[in-house]
Amino acid sequence: xxxxxxxxxxRESCRNYLDKQVEKEKLIACIEACRIAPSSCNGQPWKFIVxxxxxxxxxxxxCLQDLGMNKFTDKCPSFIIVLEEKGDxxxxxxxxxxxxxxxxxDIGIATAHLCLAATEQGLSTCIMGWFNEKxxxxxxxxxxxxxxxxxxxxGYSADTKLRKKVRKSMDEILQFIE
Ligand SMILES: Cc1cc2nc3c(=O)[nH]c(=O)nc-3n(C[C@H](O)[C@H](O)[C@H](O)COP(=O)(O)O)c2cc1C
Numbered sequence: 001x002x003x004x005x006x007x008x009x010x011r012e013s014c015r016n017y018l019d020k021q022v023e024k025e026k027l028i029a030c031i032e033a034c035r036i037a038p039s040s041c042n043g044q045p046w047k048f049i050v051x052x053x054x055x056x057x058x059x060x061x062x063c064l065q066d067l068g069m070n071k072f073t074d075k076c077p078s079f080i081i082v083l084e085e086k087g088d089x090x091x092x093x094x095x096x097x098x099x100x101x102x103x104x105x106d107i108g109i110a111t112a113h114l115c116l117a118a119t120e121q122g123l124s125t126c127i128m129g130w131f132n133e134k135x136x137x138x139x140x141x142x143x144x145x146x147x148x149x150x151x152x153x154x155g156y157s158a159d160t161k162l163r164k165k166v167r168k169s170m171d172e173i174l175q176f177i178e
Contacts, residue, residue, distance in 0.1 A: 002120055011115055012163055014124030015072035017155040022078045026121045027052055027154070030080070033117035037110040040095070040102035043088030046110055049081040049140060056139075063136040064128055064151060072126075076153040080114065081140065082107055084147040107149050114152060124157035 002010070027050050034048060051060050054077065061073035073079075086092070087103045095102045115125045128151045136148055 007116055007119055009165075010162065011119040011125070012165070013126040014153070014155070014157045014159065015126055016158045017072070017076045017124070017153070018158045019075065020077065020156045021054075022052060022123060022155055024052065026118075026123060027078060027080070029121060030114045030117045030123075030154070033113040034110040037106075037113045039087070039106035039109070040091035041088040043091040043102075043106065045085045045087035045091075045103040045106055047083040047085050049083065049142075050078065051081070051140075052078045059139055060136065060151070063139060064131045066130070066132050069130050070128055073128075073153055077155045078153070080152040080154060081136065081142075081148055082111060082150040082152065083142065084149045104149070111150055111152065118154055122156070123154055124159075126153045128153065 031048050031050065034046065035044075039045065051057055057077055057079060058074065060079045060081075061070075061076060064070040064073050084103055084107060087095075087106070091102050094100075111127055115127065118125045131148065131151050133148050136142070136151070137144060137146065142148065
């Protein structure tokens with residue numbers, strides 16, 4: 001098992017995939033990591049669609065490429081589509097009172113779990129917020145009333161070296177009060 005701090009350093013967005021199918025068990029393990037993620041009032045406002053089919057994955061990729069974006073997905077074998085479901089009633093009322101979008105926070109946490117579970121299993125991911133929601137719903141027969149919040153590409157990376165992480169400095173993000 002990888003040390004947590006090594007694992008989070010190993011995770012990076014992959015935009016270069018090998019032509020290699022992903023094992024079904026590994027994808028299910030990623031969803032298990034989402035299933036046990038925390039959420040506001042334990043509302044679990046999510047559903048996941050896993051596409052692990054070569055022909056369909058090519059069609060999913062086309063839904064992610066508006067304005068020439070995300071072209072790399074043509075070579076990605078699998079995708080996970082994250083749908084927002086109605087959260088717990090208490091979480092929704094609380095969110096309205098506190099002016100907070102708890103469902104988005106919950107989905108972000110579950111997605112982080114997913115990407116780290118993938119990394120632990122030797123897989124690589126890229127979270128994508130840029131997709132043609134209407135086209136994707138049409139392709140996957142998802143009800144018009146549903147919201148697709150994220151799409152995650154997942155597969156084996158063709159890159160052999162990790163990139164340097166470009167991040168704000170600790171000084172810029174931390175206020176430490178003692
Ligand atoms: C909500 C969200 C949406 C993103 N959308 C895209 C996207 O559509 N296409 C893409 O190539 N990367 C996308 N990314 C990946 C970010 O660009 C990436 O996480 C960031 O640059 C940091 O790099 P790293 O993931 O390699 O550490 C997205 C990331 C998040 C969290």
